Amino acid sequence: MTQAKTQTTRCAICGESTPDHLIVQYGSQEHGSREVCTRCMNADMAERCGLDFEHVELEPVTMTDCSGKSHEFHFATHLLGGMMTIDAFELHDGTPCGHQFQVIGSPDDEPFDLMAQLIARIRRALSVSHLSEDPRHGLQIAGQKVCGQITCDLDDDAVGPAVVIDGREISWEEFGRMLGTFEGFHFRLEIVDRSEAP
Ligand SMILES: [Zn+2]
Incomplete structure (x- = not known):
């Protein structure tokens, strides 16, 4: 089993070595911006x-x-x-x-x-799965509604954002291919804050 590597940073206030997901850039007038633990x-x-x-x-x-x-x-x-x-x-x-x-x-x-x-x-x-694996056409939108999160695509050649659907990252290109199977249909796009979804 491979050990997942967790990057740590020393908090500028308490000095504790802290996993990076609990480190924030925190700015104050006296100290400027520092990396501190939550x-x-x-x-x-x-x-x-x-x-x-x-x-x-x-x-x-x-x-x-x-x-x-x-x-x-x-x-x-x-x-x-x-x-x-x-x-x-x-x-x-x-x-x-x-x-x-x-x-x-x-x-x-x-x-x-x-x-x-x-x-x-x-x-x-x-409890809901928006994608399904089609043996012939690969990953597809399972029904007629899909929910996910817009995120950034770190790939240098990426043409747009990436989206996360069912917890998996899908490139804009791949998402476009999935939408392509609905040619002729209309769609509704609603953007919601992550504090309101799902
Ligand atoms: Zn601290």
Whole structure:
């Protein structure tokens, strides 16, 4: 079994070696922009805003999708002045990828309540599969509705963004090929914030 490599960065405030997905660029007038861990960022933000905020480290949760594939979700909590966000994401080699979700609450919300909302949404998303594998034509849109996330394609030759559907990254070209099978149909495109999907 290969060990997944997790990149770490030393937090500029507490000095703890922290996985990169829990490191943020945090700017202040005194210190400029520094790489700090979410715990230190939240503590500093709480102090500046006079908030009584307790940072809770949320443990990863493994969930199974409708095809039986398991997904490990990691969580990052950010206190941003008058709001608190919790992001849920999968990691590949230490970098967030695949399914990504966010919930927005207020600083006095109970983190575990927000996490429960997030988990309910993840469960809803994992219960539906938008793509199917056709033996002759490869990956296809399974029904007449497809939901996913717009992301960036890191390939130098990429002509557009990439999309993540069913937790898998699909190039714009590949997505276009799938849409091509619906020639003559009309479509509706609605963009939603990741805190509102699914
Ligand atoms: Zn720190």
